[in-house]
Amino acid sequence: MPTDTQRLEVRKTYKLYIGGAFPRSESGRSYVVNNAKGKFLANASQASRKDARDAVVAARKAFGGWHERTAYNRGQVLYRIAEVMEGRHQQFSLEVSQSEGLSISKARAVVDASIDRWVWYAGWADKLAQVVGSSNPVAGPYFDFSLPEATGVVAVLAPQDSSLLGLTSVIAPAIVSGNTVVAVSSFERPLPAVTLGEVMATSDVPGGVVNLLTGSASEIGPWLASHDDVNAIDLCGITSDDEARDLEIAAAGNLKRVRRPAEEDWSADQGLSRLTQYLELKTVWHPIGV
Amino acid sequence: MTTLDSGVDSLADVTSSEDRLRRFLLGLPGVDQVGAEARAATLSTRSIKTTAKQYALDLAIQMIDLTTLEGQDTPGKVRALCAKAKRPDPADPTAPQVAAVCVYPDLVATAKRELQGTGINVASVATAFPSGRSSLAIKIQDTKDAVASGADEVDMVIDRGAFLSGRYAMVFDEIAAIREAAGDAHLKVILETGELVTYDNVRRASWLAMLAGADFIKTSTGKVSPAATLPVTLVMLEAVRDYHEATGLHIGVKPAGGIRTAKDAIKYLVTVNETAGPDWLDPELFRFGASSLLNDLLMQRTKLATGHYPGPDYFTLD
Numbered sequence: 001m002p003t004d005t006q007r008l009e010v011r012k013t014y015k016l017y018i019g020g021a022f023p024r025s026e027s028g029r030s031y032v033v034n035n036a037k038g039k040f041l042a043n044a045s046q047a048s049r050k051d052a053r054d055a056v057v058a059a060r061k062a063f064g065g066w067h068e069r070t071a072y073n074r075g076q077v078l079y080r081i082a083e084v085m086e087g088r089h090q091q092f093s094l095e096v097s098q099s100e101g102l103s104i105s106k107a108r109a110v111v112d113a114s115i116d117r118w119v120w121y122a123g124w125a126d127k128l129a130q131v132v133g134s135s136n137p138v139a140g141p142y143f144d145f146s147l148p149e150a151t152g153v154v155a156v157l158a159p160q161d162s163s164l165l166g167l168t169s170v171i172a173p174a175i176v177s178g179n180t181v182v183a184v185s186s187f188e189r190p191l192p193a194v195t196l197g198e199v200m201a202t203s204d205v206p207g208g209v210v211n212l213l214t215g216s217a218s219e220i221g222p223w224l225a226s227h228d229d230v231n232a233i234d235l236c237g238i239t240s241d242d243e244a245r246d247l248e249i250a251a252a253g254n255l256k257r258v259r260r261p262a263e264e265d266w267s268a269d270q271g272l273s274r275l276t277q278y279l280e281l282k283t284v285w286h287p288i289g290v
Numbered sequence: 291m292t293t294l295d296s297g298v299d300s301l302a303d304v305t306s307s308e309d310r311l312r313r314f315l316l317g318l319p320g321v322d323q324v325g326a327e328a329r330a331a332t333l334s335t336r337s338i339k340t341t342a343k344q345y346a347l348d349l350a351i352q353m354i355d356l357t358t359l360e361g362q363d364t365p366g367k368v369r370a371l372c373a374k375a376k377r378p379d380p381a382d383p384t385a386p387q388v389a390a391v392c393v394y395p396d397l398v399a400t401a402k403r404e405l406q407g408t409g410i411n412v413a414s415v416a417t418a419f420p421s422g423r424s425s426l427a428i429k430i431q432d433t434k435d436a437v438a439s440g441a442d443e444v445d446m447v448i449d450r451g452a453f454l455s456g457r458y459a460m461v462f463d464e465i466a467a468i469r470e471a472a473g474d475a476h477l478k479v480i481l482e483t484g485e486l487v488t489y490d491n492v493r494r495a496s497w498l499a500m501l502a503g504a505d506f507i508k509t510s511t512g513k514v515s516p517a518a519t520l521p522v523t524l525v526m527l528e529a530v531r532d533y534h535e536a537t538g539l540h541i542g543v544k545p546a547g548g549i550r551t552a553k554d555a556i557k558y559l560v561t562v563n564e565t566a567g568p569d570w571l572d573p574e575l576f577r578f579g580a581s582s583l584l585n586d587l588l589m590q591r592t593k594l595a596t597g598h599y600p601g602p603d604y605f606t607l608d
Contacts, residue, residue, distance in 0.1 A: 053599055060601075060602075223598070223599065226597075227598065227599040228598070228599060228600045228601035228603070228604060229599065229600070229602065229603065250598070253598065254601070
């Protein structure tokens with residue numbers, strides 16, 4: 001028996017995350033992912049417009065069940081995401097470090113911040129209605145109140161630079177209120193998104209609530225922006241002004257809620273603006289004193 | 291290739307006695323199960339794009355028997371369905387009409403009134419649909435009722451119990467009796483392939499129904515799982531092709547149940563073209579029994595016309 005046999009490396013094939021399953025791209029395409037220094041890291045699936053279409057169908061299907069859950073339950077599920085991420089801390093740290101060229105200790109701090117962000121948004125689940133909703137004084141015998149409700153399917157073109165913290169900061173505020181998400185990850189740094197998909201699959205998040213596509217936001221973005229079954233779109237992963245303008249025009253077709261790209265500091269406190277972006281206020285007039 | 295036994299002189303002979311009918315049906319060559327499934331899977335991989343897809347989508351819409359067969363059906367529901375049959379996409383007048391509306395016998399009159407002068411047929415299920423467990427007298431009366439209310443097409447079920455226990459002549463006589471009771475109405479014979487278990491049985495039942503005078507052979511009631519599948523439809527298409535070779539007659543095929551997406555419908559159309567031939571790419575000879583399929587076809591149609599993906603919110607609910 002030979003004594004110096006080397007162990008064969010198990011190479012991972014990175015796939016998409018759609019409807020709770022991990023399919024390859026319908027187009028059969030993949031692309032090379034390099035680390036921050038330009039060295040080969042992995043091959044990732046390159047999602048096509050049809051993958052985006054399938055993801056929207058999955059997200060729509062999941063929307064009914066997800067937004068009807070109690071806010072408390074959604075908060076628990078988000079908290080569970082944080083718990084499972086904690087278990088994969090090392091893997092996330094390595095991927096963030098390789099993708100973003102950070103030292104391992106800085107990458108660890110980024111993963112810490114990402115997990116904390118899930119916990120922070122988890123806490124908002126059952127407090128949102130109290131802060132954003134209202135009871136309105138009206139001149140009549142009515143109890144009049146306004147409630148925030150999820151808008152539906154939210155398409156997210158995730159930030160290109162911040163591959164985990166940025167991604168978390170755009171997905172969490174959308175799903176905590178009951179929306180479902182189709183997210184296109186950073187093109188050059190997709191690995192933390194793939195791993196986040198694996199976390200979603202193992203952490204009580206119903207299939208279809210979060211769908212993660214790796215690929216080009218410029219290629220897939222226009223199809224999501226013009227899709228009549230998408231209710232809102234976050235353009236933060238688009239770096240060109242012209243492209244962002246075109247997407248905003250396409251999104252006007254069914255009056256999507258659009259969040260324009262802006263300078264963002266992902267490590268700073270988030271505030272409520274992303275959380276309230278994807279809400280519809282429902283006002284109820286309830287007769288009293290009859 | 292024909293499946294006819296070389297010892298058979300003419301098809302009229304095989305129905306002359308119970309013994310001959312049985313010998314003919316049992317003498318039909320067996321279906322290669324693996325082969326049929328592989329063939330269906332291969333045909334499913336054909337890529338139909340652009341103008342061919344446009345043609346396929348419009349053809350599929352024209353082939354739909356828009357169906358509602360629920361205990362909870364109301365005249366209002368049937369009226370709404372008829373409105374949809376006439377104008378499937380209110381936003382696009384170029385969308386073609388469907389072939390027929392398919393309802394239970396008691397709602398035929400309602401559908402008939404709504405569809406007067408549109409060229410859309412009214413199809414009615416009959417013969418104690420979906421189980422077919424009733425006496426022949428009642429089945430005949432059921433059929434006559436449907437036709438008297440104005441049904442242009444009658445969808446009957448065969449007696450699967452009799453078929454599975456080998457009483458082929460009884461099934462034959464029953465189809466022939468309903469054929470007579472239906473008069474001028476188009477007769478579709480539902481084989482309920484999900485209960486026939488094997489492809490060999492599907493082939494036999496197809497021949498039996500065609501010999502007994504069916505205008506159409508239909509896969510399923512939609513109440514039994516599995517309903518229509520591509521391999522089963524392939525076997526039935528082979529049967530109508532062979533029957534056409536033997537007699538010169540064109541018999542139609544109708545898969546029903548479980549066909550929900552435009553993609554599925556196009557797979558069926560490819561199979562029709564490659565098995566029975568282009569003659570069958572016609573609403574007179576091929577139908578889809580479906581309801582939710584229509585919306586998916588309309589969405590695909592809209593996608594081709596507008597260049598962006600439409601949402602289900604923009605189409606009527608069935």
